[in-house]
Amino acid sequence: MHNCYSLGIDVGSVSTNLLLADNNNKIVEKLYLRTSGRPIEVLTKGLSILKDKMGSKDKIIAVGATGSGRQLAGVLVGADVVKNEITAHAVAASHLVPGVRTILEIGGQDSKIILLKNGVACDFAMNTVCAAGTGSFLDRQAARLDIPIEEFGGYALRANSPVRIAGRCAVFAESDMIHKQQTGHSTENIIAGLCEALVRNYMNNLAKGKEIVEPVLFQGGVAANIGIVKAFEKILGVKIIIPQYYDVMGAYGAAILAKEKVEATGDTSFAGFSIVNKDFTARSIDCTGCPNMCEVIQIISNGKTVAHWGDKCGKWGAVKSEVG
Amino acid sequence: MLITIPHMGNVYLAAKALFDGIDVPYVIPEPNNKDSLRKGSLYSPEEMCLPFKLMMGNYMQSIEKGADTILITGSCGPCRYGEYCELQIKTLSRLGHDLDFIVLDAPGEIGIDEFLRRIGKIFKASNKSRAEKLLSIKRAFNVIDLIDKLESKAHFLAGYEINKGDCKRILHQCKKDAFSCDNPAQMLKVIKEYLKKINIIPIDKTKNPIKLSIIGEIYTVIEPYSNLNIEDKLMDYGVSTKRLLTPSWWYRDMVLKPLKLNSMGLRRASKEYLPLYIGGHGRECIGEAVLSHKEGMDGAIQIFPLGCMPEIVSKAILPSIQRDKDFPIMSLIVDEMTGEAGYMTRIEAFLDMLNHKKKHKISV
Numbered sequence: 212m213h214n215c216y217s218l219g220i221d222v223g224s225v226s227t228n229l230l231l232a233d234n235n236n237k238i239v240e241k242l243y244l245r246t247s248g249r250p251i252e253v254l255t256k257g258l259s260i261l262k263d264k265m266g267s268k269d270k271i272i273a274v275g276a277t278g279s280g281r282q283l284a285g286v287l288v289g290a291d292v293v294k295n296e297i298t299a300h301a302v303a304a305s306h307l308v309p310g311v312r313t314i315l316e317i318g319g320q321d322s323k324i325i326l327l328k329n330g331v332a333c334d335f336a337m338n339t340v341c342a343a344g345t346g347s348f349l350d351r352q353a354a355r356l357d358i359p360i361e362e363f364g365g366y367a368l369r370a371n372s373p374v375r376i377a378g379r380c381a382v383f384a385e386s387d388m389i390h391k392q393q394t395g396h397s398t399e400n401i402i403a404g405l406c407e408a409l410v411r412n413y414m415n416n417l418a419k420g421k422e423i424v425e426p427v428l429f430q431g432g433v434a435a436n437i438g439i440v441k442a443f444e445k446i447l448g449v450k451i452i453i454p455q456y457y458d459v460m461g462a463y464g465a466a467i468l469a470k471e472k473v474e475a476t477g478d479t480s481f482a483g484f485s486i487v488n489k490d491f492t493a494r495s496i497d498c499t500g501c502p503n504m505c506e507v508i509q510i511i512s513n514g515k516t517v518a519h520w521g522d523k524c525g526k527w528g529a530v531k532s533e534v535g
Numbered sequence: 536m537l538i539t540i541p542h543m544g545n546v547y548l549a550a551k552a553l554f555d556g557i558d559v560p561y562v563i564p565e566p567n568n569k570d571s572l573r574k575g576s577l578y579s580p581e582e583m584c585l586p587f588k589l590m591m592g593n594y595m596q597s598i599e600k601g602a603d604t605i606l607i608t609g610s611c612g613p614c615r616y617g618e619y620c621e622l623q624i625k626t627l628s629r630l631g632h633d634l635d636f637i638v639l640d641a642p643g644e645i646g647i648d649e650f651l652r653r654i655g656k657i658f659k660a661s662n663k664s665r666a667e668k669l670l671s672i673k674r675a676f677n678v679i680d681l682i683d684k685l686e687s688k689a690h691f692l693a694g695y696e697i698n699k700g701d702c703k704r705i706l707h708q709c710k711k712d713a714f715s716c717d718n719p720a721q722m723l724k725v726i727k728e729y730l731k732k733i734n735i736i737p738i739d740k741t742k743n744p745i746k747l748s749i750i751g752e753i754y755t756v757i758e759p760y761s762n763l764n765i766e767d768k769l770m771d772y773g774v775s776t777k778r779l780l781t782p783s784w785w786y787r788d789m790v791l792k793p794l795k796l797n798s799m800g801l802r803r804a805s806k807e808y809l810p811l812y813i814g815g816h817g818r819e820c821i822g823e824a825v826l827s828h829k830e831g832m833d834g835a836i837q838i839f840p841l842g843c844m845p846e847i848v849s850k851a852i853l854p855s856i857q858r859d860k861d862f863p864i865m866s867l868i869v870d871e872m873t874g875e876a877g878y879m880t881r882i883e884a885f886l887d888m889l890n891h892k893k894k895h896k897i898s899v
Contacts, residue, residue: 279876295879295880298883298884320877321877331888331891331895333888333891337877421854502565502566504570523764524707
């Protein structure tokens with residue numbers, strides 16, 4: 212017997228997630244890999260892991276790509292749908308928790324709030340310009356305190372009186388935190404303070420003026436941090452639901468959208484697993500065709516250029532993601 | 536004298552027409568690119584807003600080509616733009632460049648005599664007759680009016696075009712051809728030809744595209760490099776866009792201001808939310824949001840540079856308009872970042888949301 216799967220890919224700044232969903236949109240396999248600034252390498256590695264896990268007769272019937280590296284991933288795998296992560300997250304959340312009204316999402320480099328009505332996004336906000344209030348803020352402070360990020364939340368829960376730390380910016384937070392350390396506050400109280408600072412920052416930057424209606428979902432890698440979850444519950448005064456697949460929601464949304472698309476068009480454009488054996492390199496060239504000096508990205512496979520993007524005039528043939 | 540100007544949208548075409556017309560030597564800096572950003576931010580205060588940095592980049596590129604006179608508009612505040620010229624004059628002179636700055640402040644602010652004295656500096660360098668000089672000024676204004684008109688047509692019709700890319704291609708080809716003219720009359724002729732072309736592109740009137748207003752800080756909405764070419768991108772997505780703030784709007788507003796006849800509609804529209812001028816074009820932004828809703832647009836995108844005080848005030852007001860009028864508005868902040876991924880994510884998600892809203896008639 213063979214199974215048909217839709218493949219969802221989310222190439223984010225910190226993690227690259229891949230998953231296989233079956234015909235009923237049930238997740239049968241998921242991978243959470245660190246991108247480490249090498250999206251192509253990680254993506255092909257992820258694909259080969261998935262390939263090994265699939266039965267020899269199993270088939271991929273649809274592929275969706277999302278995340279900030281969606282364009283790159285879309286070209287490499289021949290995605291049926293290339294979708295922005297905000298829409299992908301909203302789709303995934305309303306599949307898992309029908310009737311969800313608010314999604315809090317904190318990833319590595321960005322954080323979002325999405326408000327939904329009748330299963331579709333009706334308002335959203337995403338952090339602008341700086342990465343305060345995101346996972347990398349926590350990563351940085353955890354490194355500074357020499358505590359593995361996985362244990363961060365546990366420390367926060369053991370705090371008896373969280374200290375106040377300026378959360379506006381990671382640099383401010385760091386000097387504030389050091390000063391509090393020097394005056395003798397416990398690590399637990401400082402970490403709890405950091406969690407609250409991050410949530411305060413999130414609320415100020417993204418949720419200002421927005422009505423938070425239950426059910427409230429919290430997803431993205433940072434949802435694993437129990438300290439942040441508690442800080443959200445304390446500040447918002449609502450129950451926070453962590454969906455089962457909180458860390459791969461973008462990929463899940465992409466898989467669902469791809470499946471819907473293929474059901475409409477009839478066929479997938481998936482390039483096949485053979486791409487894991489191909490050698491892909493990306494390089495950027497400064498186009499000298501006109502004074503715009505666009506940074507054009509070239510994807511090269513076995514000496515042949517397979518895709519281009521980044522040009523303003525379209526002469527290199529840009530690839531676009533979909534809207535609608 | 537070798538005169539130059541900083542970029543802001545299509546202004547360079549009008550400036551070229553003027554300088555060609557009065558036969559004064561000039562340098563038009565390269566269109567804003569990463570080189571202008573690099574050079575500009577090297578010599579600008581770190582926390583300064585993006586337009587300042589790009590303008591500095593334009594000056595540096597022109598100075599390399601021998602420019603010794605810079606023509607800019609002033610505004611006598613009250614936002615940072617009012618200090619731009621002073622700070623730029625000081626910075627450039629500290630760098631050892633001996634430049635003559637001609638700052639065109641509004642005649643209402645500096646007096647008509649001073650205004651004429653400043654303008655006179657440019658015209659003194661010309662050997663043309665008085666009549667020819669006046670004609671050249673008129674033609675320069677015609678150029679900016681017509682190219683702004685073509686641009687706004689292209690942006691709006693992009694949602695209705697049958698052959699994808701027609702509007703964008705005509706717009707960019709026109710700018711290119713117009714820029715290659717060394718004679719203002721010829722340039723006007725070229726633009727008029729393209730206006731004819733855009734009027735006859737095949738369109739499908741039954742299409743119901745997403746219609747968006749581009750609002751916010753004047754430089755970053757007008758200068759495409761600063762907003763990562765948002766209008767081009769929206770044309771690619773088949774979205775119809777409208778933008779009120781253009782160089783031609785700006786000079787009309789300047790002329791009418793002393794008579795208090797400027798922006799009457801905007802002032803009325805903004806009354807409920809922001810009944811006074813707070814500097815920059817903050818009040819205009821609010822008025823445009825309200826008017827766009829009245830005109831039946833589907834939403835608005837506000838763009839402003841990081842640290843822009845007037846637009847931060849409008850940004851705080853826009854959610855009330857969104858709520859009261861059920862009119863989605865997204866704010867985008869631009870700075871030195873040229874990475875497009877996060878920017879595109881927001882735009883695409885916003886368009887998805889508007890599509891759903893349109894299809895399912897849900898409220899925000």
